[in-house]
Amino acid sequence: xxxxxIRKITLLVTILLAVILFGICKxxxxxxxxxxxxxxxxxxxxxxxxxVLLGIFVGAGLSVCGVTLQAILxxxxxxxxxxxxxxxxxxxxxxxxxxxxxxxxxxxxxxxxALLSIVLVYNLARQGGKIPVQSLILSGVxxxxxxxxxxxxxxxxxxxxxxxxxxxWLLGSLQIYDLKLIFLVGGIVIFGVSLIxxxxxxxxxxxIGEEEATHLGIEIETIKKILFLVTALxxxxxxxxxxxxxxxxxxxxxxxxxxxxxxxxxxxPASFLAGAAFLVLCDTLARSLIPPVEIPIGVITSLVxxxxxxxxxxxxxxxx
Amino acid sequence: MDVLLKVDKLFGGxxxxxxxxxxxxxxxxxxxxxxxxxxxxxKSTLLRLMSRVLHPRKGRMxxxxxxxxxxxxxxxxxxxxxxxQDTQINxxxxxxxxxxxxxxxxxxxxxxxxxxxxxxxxxxxxxxTSLELKNRKIDQLSAGERQRVIIAKALTQxxxxxxxxxxxxxxxxxxxxxxxxxxxxLNHERKLTVVIVxxxxxxxxxxxxxxILLNEGRIFKEGTPEEVLTYQNIETIYKTTVVVNKNxxxxxxxITLVSGERLCQQN
Numbered sequence: 001x002x003x004x005x006i007r008k009i010t011l012l013v014t015i016l017l018a019v020i021l022f023g024i025c026k027x028x029x030x031x032x033x034x035x036x037x038x039x040x041x042x043x044x045x046x047x048x049x050x051x052v053l054l055g056i057f058v059g060a061g062l063s064v065c066g067v068t069l070q071a072i073l074x075x076x077x078x079x080x081x082x083x084x085x086x087x088x089x090x091x092x093x094x095x096x097x098x099x100x101x102x103x104x105x106x107x108x109x110x111x112x113x114a115l116l117s118i119v120l121v122y123n124l125a126r127q128g129g130k131i132p133v134q135s136l137i138l139s140g141v142x143x144x145x146x147x148x149x150x151x152x153x154x155x156x157x158x159x160x161x162x163x164x165x166x167x168x169w170l171l172g173s174l175q176i177y178d179l180k181l182i183f184l185v186g187g188i189v190i191f192g193v194s195l196i197x198x199x200x201x202x203x204x205x206x207x208i209g210e211e212e213a214t215h216l217g218i219e220i221e222t223i224k225k226i227l228f229l230v231t232a233l234x235x236x237x238x239x240x241x242x243x244x245x246x247x248x249x250x251x252x253x254x255x256x257x258x259x260x261x262x263x264x265x266x267x268x269p270a271s272f273l274a275g276a277a278f279l280v281l282c283d284t285l286a287r288s289l290i291p292p293v294e295i296p297i298g299v300i301t302s303l304v305x306x307x308x309x310x311x312x313x314x315x316x317x318x319x320x
Numbered sequence: 321m322d323v324l325l326k327v328d329k330l331f332g333g334x335x336x337x338x339x340x341x342x343x344x345x346x347x348x349x350x351x352x353x354x355x356x357x358x359x360x361x362x363k364s365t366l367l368r369l370m371s372r373v374l375h376p377r378k379g380r381m382x383x384x385x386x387x388x389x390x391x392x393x394x395x396x397x398x399x400x401x402x403x404x405q406d407t408q409i410n411x412x413x414x415x416x417x418x419x420x421x422x423x424x425x426x427x428x429x430x431x432x433x434x435x436x437x438x439x440x441x442x443x444x445x446x447x448x449t450s451l452e453l454k455n456r457k458i459d460q461l462s463a464g465e466r467q468r469v470i471i472a473k474a475l476t477q478x479x480x481x482x483x484x485x486x487x488x489x490x491x492x493x494x495x496x497x498x499x500x501x502x503x504x505x506l507n508h509e510r511k512l513t514v515v516i517v518x519x520x521x522x523x524x525x526x527x528x529x530x531x532i533l534l535n536e537g538r539i540f541k542e543g544t545p546e547e548v549l550t551y552q553n554i555e556t557i558y559k560t561t562v563v564v565n566k567n568x569x570x571x572x573x574x575i576t577l578v579s580g581e582r583l584c585q586q587n
Binding site for chain 2: 071074076198199200201202204205207208209211212214215216217218219257261262263
């Protein structure tokens with residue numbers, strides 16, 4: 001890592017710390033900074049802290065998944081939400097709830113759903129060994145829509161009362177309903193991101209091309225399988241706790257490629273930090289813009305992400 | 321000369337179709353071997369089998385006496401490097417980052433490059449006269465510059481065998497000669513064994529010590545340019561009329577194309 005990238009990473013750490021502080025202070029109940037730590041406000045502080053923590057996991061995890069998918073598919077538009085991976089995870093989680101499984105099994109069920117949908121989309125998009133940019137996104141979005149439809153259907157016919165309140169699943173939320181789950185999910189994200197970081201150099205080679213990576217001694221099929229599994233694992237875990245939050249895996253990697261360049265040894269930590277900061281910020285806005293109403297966080301990320309998606313799509317067409 | 325890679329009764333191809341039929345030949349240490357033949361004759365397939373992108377259906381390939389499929393891919397890539405026709409890179413890596421990727425087979429995951437790796441990468445850049453491109457972005461280079469950088473990356477692997485798949489077909493004649501001169505220099509000075517697929521028969525004649533002419537997945541003829549590039553061979557395989565003279569400078573065979581219209585007028 002060059003001194004320049006170290007400086008940029010340090011800056012990102014500082015930004016993240018500032019955003020965390022902002023997220024803890026701001027909310028529907030305004031608390032002056034110094035009173036925040038008094039005994040009176042301990043409850044609120046605890047809740048907000050957990051919520052910020054969850055924001056860090058979700059933002060960082062989804063961003064790193066976006067980086068990974070973009071590299072292995074060599075497609076700038078790939079990210080878990082647009083590829084239907086989040087949708088598959090959502091369906092898995094909803095099914096698990098309907099079947100009455102304990103919450104610790106939610107990430108597992110979501111992982112299975114995510115994996116199935118990623119394999120489905122990959123094979124749908126494949127045309128003679130190649131995956132054209134548009135075809136991948138088209139298959140992904142269609143699978144995502146179909147899966148959302150099934151989720152809505154299941155929620156509406158289910159007799160499970162708890163589930164009726166869970167329409168938020170479709171838009172994402174960082175509301176905390178299960179403490180155990182946060183730490184389980186956090187552990188999965190840390191594990192997954194570390195594994196992806198170990199494969200940073202492989203991702204560099206793969207982003208040039210699969211044959212090129214083979215010529216550099218990388219067992220491409222094995223590495224690709226590992227990376228799809230890990231991406232599905234992280235996405236599954238995150239969706240099972242926060243629902244489907246879109247576009248963050250698109251916004252952050254592109255911003256960071258612009259800032260630190262495409263080298264994954266720097267890009268992965270940078271996206272981790274920036275994704276965490278971005279989502280904590282979005283969530284803080286979501287709960288403090290029009291109190292006491294909470295705007296679903298997926299709405300905010302979509303509003304930012306959709307224009308970026310269109311710009312990237314146009315840019316891609318120009319190259320062709 | 322010692323045999324570096326022995327290809328023995330090789331059959332191979334893609335999913336359904338078999339492209340290569342019973343190919344047997346040796347690559348000798350230090351030679352400059354050209355593989356020529358019409359479109360679809362199996363040139364690229366043969367090269368991809370040798371670099372293990374494809375797996376053979378039948379037959380053996382022995383690299384320094386060892387069956388290639390039993391070698392670890394990483395070990396093989398420390399000895400064999402590959403240069404494709406053209407590399408489209410969608411991500412804007414710097415030239416320096418691309419060239420350093422040539423060290424991947426030599427380094428463990430998470431292992432940082434040492435001074436030695438940097439020196440090797442720098443040498444490759446200066447060998448390919450692309451040192452001044454070091455800080456440029458790969459997606460901003462011209463096709464010729466990019467190909468030089470890709471060759472520099474291949475050299476950074478420190479191979480003893482370099483496989484090239486039509487590396488000059490997207491380049492103008494200036495760059496073509498520049499790249500092939502570079503390969504010849506590496507072949508002479510570093511004893512690098514070069515196996516190159518070429519479309520241009522005159523370039524193949526000029527630069528290669530030995531040629532393999534493929535047709536419909538089989539070896540049609542193997543030998544020196546003088547033996548392989550006769551008008552009879554070319555007319556049989558390419559189904560077109562040519563005149564073969566000598567290049568006045570190098571006295572290698574020189575192929576002149578004859579258009580169909582002229583041929584009618586002559587007759």
